[in-house]
Amino acid sequence: MKRIKEEEAFTLIEILIVVVIIAAFTALVGPELFSRVSQANQTATAKQIDVFKLALNNYWLDNGEFPSSSEGLKALVERPNSTSPERWNGPYLERKEIPKDPWGNEYKYQCPGKHNSHKYDLWSYGKDDKEGGSGEDADITNW
Numbered sequence: 710m711k712r713i714k715e716e717e718a719f720t721l722i723e724i725l726i727v728v729v730i731i732a733a734f735t736a737l738v739g740p741e742l743f744s745r746v747s748q749a750n751q752t753a754t755a756k757q758i759d760v761f762k763l764a765l766n767n768y769w770l771d772n773g774e775f776p777s778s779s780e781g782l783k784a785l786v787e788r789p790n791s792t793s794p795e796r797w798n799g800p801y802l803e804r805k806e807i808p809k810d811p812w813g814n815e816y817k818y819q820c821p822g823k824h825n826s827h828k829y830d831l832w833s834y835g836k837d838d839k840e841g842g843s844g845e846d847a848d849i850t851n852w
């Protein structure tokens with residue numbers, strides 16, 4: 710009986726070999742997966758900016774102007790005090806609140822824009838929430 714139990718158990722060497730294989734696989738594949746997550750966050754931010762652009766254009770069609778910088782993107786879900794109730798035909802977004810970027814930061818909005826003086830500027834500073842940067846820290850804009 711003793712001999713059968715010994716044959717069914719894993720040896721320390723076998724366990725160490727499996728652990729080394731898993732560690733090597735993680736070291737090779739892990740960085741690639743993390744870069745994909747970074748790329749997905751940047752793509753999601755660009756798509757959210759596109760959704761805001763569509764909503765802002767609908768707002769402009771109804772009101773003849775874009776929301777001011779002080780009204781901000783909130784004007785897409787709540788009628789601003791400065792907008793006549795007859796003209797505002799919102800909410801212009803399905804959600805009741807303005808979504809944040811994938812890193813939990815607020816989207817930035819300025820009207821009239823510095824880069825788009827005839828319209829508005831809309832952007833996210835990326836993961837670091839600071840101007841400039843590269844990779845996940847890169848700014849994602851509508852200009």
